[in-house]
Amino acid sequence: MLIEKVFRSNDVPSADRFEVWRKRLGRDVSPLGCGGDQGVGFRAETRLLRLAGSRVWSTAVDSATIRRTPELARWADCEVYTLILPLCGGVEVAQAGQEAVHGPFDMHVLDSSQPFDLRLRGSPSVQLIGADVPKVRFPLPASWMDQFLTRRLPGREGVGALLSGFLLQLTHESGGPYRSSDGPRLEGALLELLTALFAPHVDSVDSSAPNSARRALVGQIQTFIRQHLQNPQLTPSAIAAAHHISVSYLHRVFQGESITVASCIREQRLAHARRDLVDPMLRETPIHVIASRWGFTRASDFSRAFRNAYGMSPMDYRHHACARHELTGDEPRRFTRE
Known part of the structure; x- marks a missing residue:
């Protein structure tokens, strides 16, 4: 199954754009609190692809703040890890007691079960790609994940560059040559690349494990x-x-x-x-x-x-x-x- 949904703020009356975008995030991605320039002229474009159990999305949006409150983390948890790939602009992120500032191609991971703050800063806009992967399919055990939240994962070298290229091509080609039956196969490719990306970290954490x-x-x-x-x-x-x-x-x-x-x-x-x-x-x-x-x-x-x-x-x-x-x-x- 491959499902695509697109939102363009230009299709909405100017005064309503921010509120419509905020509600659309809550429906299509996950319930979130948002803040930003709510005045006339707010711009956002979001494209969402569902690949079987995972989701890949891309967005270009004016500077904004996205928050997952403790209340939302408890009661509206979609139980995913989200890999974020900034393309243009900066991302200030805070979760699990960790804070970081990331620039273009500084990939990082967030946990939907824990509150977070994500501040998007850019001029004229911030461009991101995200991949929401169910925790039960993520290659790294949940007991190890906290140490990797918000941490920089380079997206311009090694396996990180392969993963970045895959996500760029996937979102660039959305609505194009892919068929509905490609969804599970594309998700499989995403999971394989994530496994390869985290393999060195798994080896370092588990190097002393017996048997x-x-x-x-x-x-x-x-x-x-x-x-x-x-x-x-x-x-x-x-x-x-x-x-x-x-x-x-x-x-x-x-x-x-x-x-x-x-x-x-x-x-x-x-x-x-x-x-x-x-x-x-x-x-x-x-x-x-x-x-x-x-x-x-x-x-x-x-x-x-x-x-x-x-x-x-x-x-x-x-x-x-x-x-x-x-x-x-x-x-x-x-x-x-x-």
């Missing part, structure tokens, strides 16, 4: 699980067969982890379903369709597992997310019931 062979196998299995979450036949037996090991050995391999194989599958499926429930672009998708998409063949099993994990039913969670989105000034949207 590297076991950890390598665990990594392979976790990747396999991420790639096959939508298959309802994904079970420990299927995973063991795919890796030519016994089921009992599979469970022994995971004894050093903080989660069982079955729990790993269930939690990742629930995390994807939870993200889809609050995705503004999927608000009209029935809940049972979302459940089926992520491997839950019975709606009752999905509802029970979701309630156990998050303390409320999927329908209630979706309705709460809708109410929280109103914090950004969005108009309420109709949801399809189960």
Whole structure:
């Protein structure tokens, strides 16, 4: 699936441009607080591409401040890491106790689960490319990510230059030669480049870890699980067969982890379903369709597992997310019931 949405401030009456742009961000990307020059003549152009589970967007916008408040981080979390690639202008960023100033091609990562301030400064405008990647697909373990938030990742050399080039070409060619069926393949390429970008950091953090062979196998299995979450036949037996090991050995391999194989599958499926429930672009998708998409063949099993994990039913969670989105000034949207 590849979906493109475009916003141009020139299509909106001049006096309404900032407010319309702010609401559009809340609907299409994530609920955010925004500030900036709200006077006549505000300019912004944003292009959004959905590549299966990830999103890639580009924007050219007048100087503005984007904030994710603690309230929004708690109640409207899309559970993604966002890689930001500035092209023109500067970005002042603060998150997780870290502050940094980045210029063109200084890539950096933000966490949707934590508050942040992002100040865009440029003349005549700031140009950015962003990639929102679900945490469950990000190549670096969540327990290591805080040390990389806001940190400069060079986008003009090595793998960073390859990733920058891919994002530039993807956003430049949007609306052009790509087909809907290209979405998953383009997302796969994005994930491969992110994996290559972070590989040296993973090696440096994990260089002293014991039993590297076991950890390598665990990594392979976790990747396999991420790639096959939508298959309802994904079970420990299927995973063991795919890796030519016994089921009992599979469970022994995971004894050093903080989660069982079955729990790993269930939690990742629930995390994807939870993200889809609050995705503004999927608000009209029935809940049972979302459940089926992520491997839950019975709606009752999905509802029970979701309630156990998050303390409320999927329908209630979706309705709460809708109410929280109103914090950004969005108009309420109709949801399809189960």
